[in-house]
Amino acid sequence: MFQSRGGKDKSMNISNQIKGWFASLTIPFVLLVLWQVIVSLGYVPAIILPSPEKVFSTFMTNITQNDLLRHVAASLERVILGFIIGALGGFSLGLLMGLSRTAEKIFGPTFHVIRQVPVIGWIPLIVMMFQIAEIPQIIVISLAAFFPMTLNTLAGVRNVRKEYLELAAVNGFKGLKLIRRVIVPAALPSIVTGTTLSLGMSWAVMMAAEFFIDTSYGIGTRIQAGRSSFNMALVLVGIFTVGLIGYGLTITIEALGRAVNNGRDVHKEI
Amino acid sequence: MDIIVAENIRKKFKLKNGQKVKNNGVVSDEVEALSGFNLKIRKGEFLVLVGPSGSGKSVFLDLVSGLSAPTGGVIYLDGKPVQAPSAKTGYVFQQYALFPWRTALSNVECGLEAKGVPKDERVRIARELLSLFGLSDFEDRFPYQLSGGMQQRVSIARALATKPEVLLMDEPFAALDAQTREILQNELIRIWEGTDTTVIFVTHSIDEAVFLADRVAVVTARPGRIKELIEIDLPRPRTGEIRSSTEFARNRHKVWLALKSEVSKAEQYTKLATGFAG
Known part of the structure; x- marks a missing residue:
C-alpha cells in the first residue's frame, strides 16, 4: 500500500487513533468496575483483594517514599543488559547455523537439548556457580533472550528465497557483503520477530529470577516483599507495574522493528 | 566475432526422491533439459531463444550466467569457459528481479x-x-x-x-499486460540500439522475438538443442510501426513454421510426463 500523504489523511488518522485508544481502554475499565463491585459487596476479604483505591494509594506512597522507581530501574537495567547479551548471542548463533550446515550439525543438537529445559530450571545451578549477586540474574535473563532469538534468526536465514540468492549471485555479492547486504536484510522480518519475543521473554523471566535470587532492588523483589508481609496491595502494585512496563517495552521494540524494516511492506511479494 | 560459444552442452536434473519420468519409453529419475546444444552468439547481436515450455531455454541462460554448471560440454565467454557468475554478464529475471x-x-x-x-x-x-x-x-x-x-x-x-558485455533476459516481460509489454519492448530496443551489448533473450512470444531479434534461435522440445537459426531481416532502428508491416508478418511466419512441430511434440510429452514442469 502507498503511504498516505496530505493533511486530510492525517486528521483522519488522528481521529482513528483516538478511537483506538478508547477501544483499548474498554476492557481495563470494565475490569476496574468489576473489581470495585466485588470489593464493595465484600465477596472477598480486603486482606486478599484490597480495593482499587487502596492499591492506588499504595502505588503513590511507593513512588514517593519507597523507591518504587529505583526498583523498576534496577529491573530494567538487568533486563536490558541480559536481553542485549542474549539477543546478540542468539543472533550470532542463529546466523552461523543458518549459513552453515556444518555449524548446525555441531551446535544444533546441543542447542535443542538445552532449550528443552525451562530457563527457570537453570536458576539453582547458576546461583550455586556465581553466588548471590547481579551476575546470575543477568545470566538467566540472557538465556531467556537467547533461545527465541537463535530460533528466529535461524529460520529467517534458512528461508531466504532462492531467487534472492540468485539475484545476489548475478550481482556479484559474495562473502561478508552477501551476508550483510542480502541475507540479513532478507531475513530481517524474522529477526525482528525474534527480537520482540526475546525482549518479552527477558522481562517475564526477570520476575522469576528476582523471586528466586535475592537482590535488594527489583520489581520482582518488591512483589516478593509484599507477599511475605501479607501486603496484597503492594503485590498488586508490583503486578500492574510489571504489566505496564512490559507493554511499554513491547510497543517500543515493535516500533523499532518497523523502523528498521524501513517502512517497506515485508510480507508483500514482488 | 563470437562472444559466446556453447559446445555440445548437456544438462541433466535429478528429480526428487521417488519421482520418475518417462523418456522415450525409458523410466528414469533424471530429466535431460539440454542435449547436444550448440550455439555461437555474435558480439553485439540481439539473439532471441524461442521454444516450447520445458525446452531448457532458461536453463541455458543459467549456464551462460554461471549460476549453474553444465553436466557436459563447455560454454565459452570471450574465449574463457564460464565457471561462476561474473560482472561480464547481467541477468534480468522474470520474477523476484x-x-x-x-x-x-x-x-x-x-x-x-x-x-x-x-x-x-x-x-x-x-x-x-x-x-x-x-x-x-x-x-x-x-x-x-x-x-x-x-x-x-x-x-x-x-x-x-x-x-555487462552480455545481457541475459529470461522472459522479462512475460508477467506484464500486452500494452505495457509492447511499450517495454520499444524502450528496450531503443536503449539497446545505442549500445554494443550482446543480448540473449528468452521468450514464448513469436511477435516479441521477431520485433527484438537480429537472429531467432528455435529450440527443440526437451531435451533442448538448436533446431534452426533464423535471421530477422527487418531494418534498424526499429519502432513500433514495424509490427504491422508485411515484412514483419513474413518473418513471423518463418519462425512459426520452425516452432510449430516442436510445440506439438512438447504437448505430447507433457501429457506423458505429468508432474514435471521444467
Whole structure:
C-alpha cells in the first residue's frame, strides 16, 4: 500500500487513533468496575483483594517514599543488559547455523537439548556457580533472550528465497557483503520477530529470577516483599507495574522493528 | 566475432526422491533439459531463444550466467569457459528481479556496490539509467510501490549498471499486460540500439522475438538443442510501426513454421510426463 500523504489523511488518522485508544481502554475499565463491585459487596476479604483505591494509594506512597522507581530501574537495567547479551548471542548463533550446515550439525543438537529445559530450571545451578549477586540474574535473563532469538534468526536465514540468492549471485555479492547486504536484510522480518519475543521473554523471566535470587532492588523483589508481609496491595502494585512496563517495552521494540524494516511492506511479494 | 560459444552442452536434473519420468519409453529419475546444444552468439547481436515450455531455454541462460554448471560440454565467454557468475554478464529475471528492501535507486546500484564502486559514482550511474527509463521521479520507491512494468524497467537498469558485455533476459516481460509489454519492448530496443551489448533473450512470444531479434534461435522440445537459426531481416532502428508491416508478418511466419512441430511434440510429452514442469 502507498503511504498516505496530505493533511486530510492525517486528521483522519488522528481521529482513528483516538478511537483506538478508547477501544483499548474498554476492557481495563470494565475490569476496574468489576473489581470495585466485588470489593464493595465484600465477596472477598480486603486482606486478599484490597480495593482499587487502596492499591492506588499504595502505588503513590511507593513512588514517593519507597523507591518504587529505583526498583523498576534496577529491573530494567538487568533486563536490558541480559536481553542485549542474549539477543546478540542468539543472533550470532542463529546466523552461523543458518549459513552453515556444518555449524548446525555441531551446535544444533546441543542447542535443542538445552532449550528443552525451562530457563527457570537453570536458576539453582547458576546461583550455586556465581553466588548471590547481579551476575546470575543477568545470566538467566540472557538465556531467556537467547533461545527465541537463535530460533528466529535461524529460520529467517534458512528461508531466504532462492531467487534472492540468485539475484545476489548475478550481482556479484559474495562473502561478508552477501551476508550483510542480502541475507540479513532478507531475513530481517524474522529477526525482528525474534527480537520482540526475546525482549518479552527477558522481562517475564526477570520476575522469576528476582523471586528466586535475592537482590535488594527489583520489581520482582518488591512483589516478593509484599507477599511475605501479607501486603496484597503492594503485590498488586508490583503486578500492574510489571504489566505496564512490559507493554511499554513491547510497543517500543515493535516500533523499532518497523523502523528498521524501513517502512517497506515485508510480507508483500514482488 | 563470437562472444559466446556453447559446445555440445548437456544438462541433466535429478528429480526428487521417488519421482520418475518417462523418456522415450525409458523410466528414469533424471530429466535431460539440454542435449547436444550448440550455439555461437555474435558480439553485439540481439539473439532471441524461442521454444516450447520445458525446452531448457532458461536453463541455458543459467549456464551462460554461471549460476549453474553444465553436466557436459563447455560454454565459452570471450574465449574463457564460464565457471561462476561474473560482472561480464547481467541477468534480468522474470520474477523476484529486485530486492524488496531496497529502493529503485538502491536496487540499480547494487551490482556496482558489490564491485566496490564508491557511493557518489554509483548514485550518478544509477540516476542516469533510471532517467533513461523515465523513472527519475520514482528513485526512492520500494519495488512493491511500483507497477510491474516499472519494476522490470528498474530491473533492466540494474542489470545494465555494471555495463555487462552480455545481457541475459529470461522472459522479462512475460508477467506484464500486452500494452505495457509492447511499450517495454520499444524502450528496450531503443536503449539497446545505442549500445554494443550482446543480448540473449528468452521468450514464448513469436511477435516479441521477431520485433527484438537480429537472429531467432528455435529450440527443440526437451531435451533442448538448436533446431534452426533464423535471421530477422527487418531494418534498424526499429519502432513500433514495424509490427504491422508485411515484412514483419513474413518473418513471423518463418519462425512459426520452425516452432510449430516442436510445440506439438512438447504437448505430447507433457501429457506423458505429468508432474514435471521444467
